[in-house]
Amino acid sequence: MSATPVRVALLGCGSVGSQVVRLLREQSADLEARVGAPVELVGVAVRRLDARREVEVPEGLLTTDAAGLVASGVDVVVEVIGGIEPARSLILSALEHGASVVTANKALLAEDGATLFAAADKAGRDLYFEASVAGAIPILRPLRESLAGDRVRRVLGIVNGTTNFILDKMDTSGAGFTEALEEAQALGYAEADPTADVEGFDAAAKAAILASLAFHTRVVATDVHREGISEVSAADVASARQMGSVVKLLAICDLVEGPDGPAVSARVHPAMIPRSHPLASVREAYNAVFVESDAAGQLMFYGPGAGGSPTASAVLGDLVTVARNRLQDVRGVGESTYADLGVLPMGATTTRYHVAIDVEDKAGVLAAVAQEFAKQDVSIQTVRQQGRGEDAQLVVVSHRATDEALSATVAALREMSEVREVTSVMRVEGDSE
Numbered sequence: 290m291s292a293t294p295v296r297v298a299l300l301g302c303g304s305v306g307s308q309v310v311r312l313l314r315e316q317s318a319d320l321e322a323r324v325g326a327p328v329e330l331v332g333v334a335v336r337r338l339d340a341r342r343e344v345e346v347p348e349g350l351l352t353t354d355a356a357g358l359v360a361s362g363v364d365v366v367v368e369v370i371g372g373i374e375p376a377r378s379l380i381l382s383a384l385e386h387g388a389s390v391v392t393a394n395k396a397l398l399a400e401d402g403a404t405l406f407a408a409a410d411k412a413g414r415d416l417y418f419e420a421s422v423a424g425a426i427p428i429l430r431p432l433r434e435s436l437a438g439d440r441v442r443r444v445l446g447i448v449n450g451t452t453n454f455i456l457d458k459m460d461t462s463g464a465g466f467t468e469a470l471e472e473a474q475a476l477g478y479a480e481a482d483p484t485a486d487v488e489g490f491d492a493a494a495k496a497a498i499l500a501s502l503a504f505h506t507r508v509v510a511t512d513v514h515r516e517g518i519s520e521v522s523a524a525d526v527a528s529a530r531q532m533g534s535v536v537k538l539l540a541i542c543d544l545v546e547g548p549d550g551p552a553v554s555a556r557v558h559p560a561m562i563p564r565s566h567p568l569a570s571v572r573e574a575y576n577a578v579f580v581e582s583d584a585a586g587q588l589m590f591y592g593p594g595a596g597g598s599p600t601a602s603a604v605l606g607d608l609v610t611v612a613r614n615r616l617q618d619v620r621g622v623g624e625s626t627y628a629d630l631g632v633l634p635m636g637a638t639t640t641r642y643h644v645a646i647d648v649e650d651k652a653g654v655l656a657a658v659a660q661e662f663a664k665q666d667v668s669i670q671t672v673r674q675q676g677r678g679e680d681a682q683l684v685v686v687s688h689r690a691t692d693e694a695l696s697a698t699v700a701a702l703r704e705m706s707e708v709r710e711v712t713s714v715m716r717v718e719g720d721s722e
């Protein structure tokens with residue numbers, strides 16, 4: 290006699306949801322063998338019954354009553370609607386009704402993960418979310434489980450495919466930001482409204498999730514310093530190229546020593562990295578995440594971070610785990626926030642700056658510019674002059690200093706009579722000091 294099926298409800302049938310349906314159908318026999326029971330899709334909640342879908346869903350499974358579906362006694366709810374509401378209420382209701390939950394919703398986890406994890410604890414059910422960060426790349430499970438005996442010091446990565454595609458195009462073809470964005474939209478990488486990707490909200494949510502798991506503390510999206518790529522100009526990209534560097538949108542999470550003890554620093558911003566750095570070779574819409582820990586040293590995780598099918602792969606991985614757990618009547622590893630660390634403000638975080646300044650080409654200008662750096666106690670690593678006369682430009686790269694001191698230096702440079710314009714300001718990462 291075959292085992293009782295694990296009954297699955299799917300919420301949302303867009304890019305990711307439709308691929309979840311496809312994989313559940315195509316791999317049904319293997320999934321049954323791996324789980325130890327048939328995995329049965331019993332309902333798919335959609336916004337509109339007559340919408341065009343990438344995959345055929347038997348009509349009897351479709352419903353617009355998501356709330357009714359999660360309350361119908363299913364074993365697992367897979368949430369791939371996205372956004373805060375109704376996703377949050379549906380997940381909470383699913384847990385209250387005894388279902389385990391798999392979600393790809395980084396926006397919700399980074400805004401209100403605490404409520405969801407508390408509800409999962411209260412219900413004694415699993416809440417898994419590998420797909421929420423870097424799509425198909427297994428990164429949350431390694432942080433939560435494989436590295437549980439180590440001390441992670443840094444997580445550094447490219448975690449947004451859309452912005453990496455745009456920056457890569459700007460670098461390889463000399464395209465401006467708007468042109469590169471239009472290409473990303475035409476290829477279906479960027480949304481019609483690409484704000485969450487382009488302005489760094491998507492990457493900041495992922496940074497919050499990564500930092501929470503890596504450092505065993507709670508970090509929310511608003512704890513993450515966020516700058517997007519809409520201000521990155523063709524001149525910035527060209528300036529990076531001249532330095533042998535490339536511009537990438539990075540998510541950087543560090544375990545640091547704050548004024549009151551260990552703290553977390555989490556930031557998302559464009560930065561120049563040397564072309565020799567492994568992250569520089571991450572092209573198009575790919576993602577990569579570096580993890581540095583005391584005992585393991587450096588680890589790199591690389592692969593497709595976006596797209597329906599890769600993301601559905603991560604969803605199915607979680608689905609198999611929570612289904613197995615249910616059959617064995619156990620729970621997987623939950624949230625761990627025992628470290629309860631403070632968050633270091635961006636101003637106190639140490640970074641390095643690249644500053645390109647159009648200046649008057651006359652004696653004493655270089656000394657005057659250097660003096661503004663010295664006033665803020667910012668040490669200069671290199672200065673290069675390019676062009677002459679009207680076209681004279683100084684390119685300064687600093688040593689590491691607090692972000693507060695560096696931005697005060699740039700503000701002072703902008704006020705100098707010898708400075709015509711500060712044309713490019715960008716942080717520098719992945720280099721020696």
Ligand SMILES: NC(=O)C1=CN([C@@H]2O[C@H](COP(=O)(O)OP(=O)(O)OC[C@H]3O[C@@H](n4cnc5c(N)ncnc54)[C@H](O)[C@@H]3O)[C@@H](O)[C@H]2O)C=CC1
Nearest residue numbers: 301302303304305334335336369370371393394595596600
């Ligand atoms: N597309 C990607 O590459 C990745 C997406 N994710 C996450 O996966 C989730 C889903 O993303 P996509 O599939 O790309 O979005 P999508 O916009 O293609 O699909 C969402 C679907 O949910 C439906 N929906 C909205 N409200 C609903 C409701 N009340 N009841 C039932 N259905 C409803 C929409 O009509 C739409 O079909 C999001 O949380 C997203 O952040 C995570 C990693 C990568």
Ligand SMILES: N[C@@H](CC=O)C(=O)O
Nearest residue numbers: 448449450451594595
């Ligand atoms: N919009 C995201 C995809 C999902 O996380 C991206 O471009 O990386």
Ligand code: NA
Nearest residue numbers: 419422424426
């Ligand atoms: Na992932």
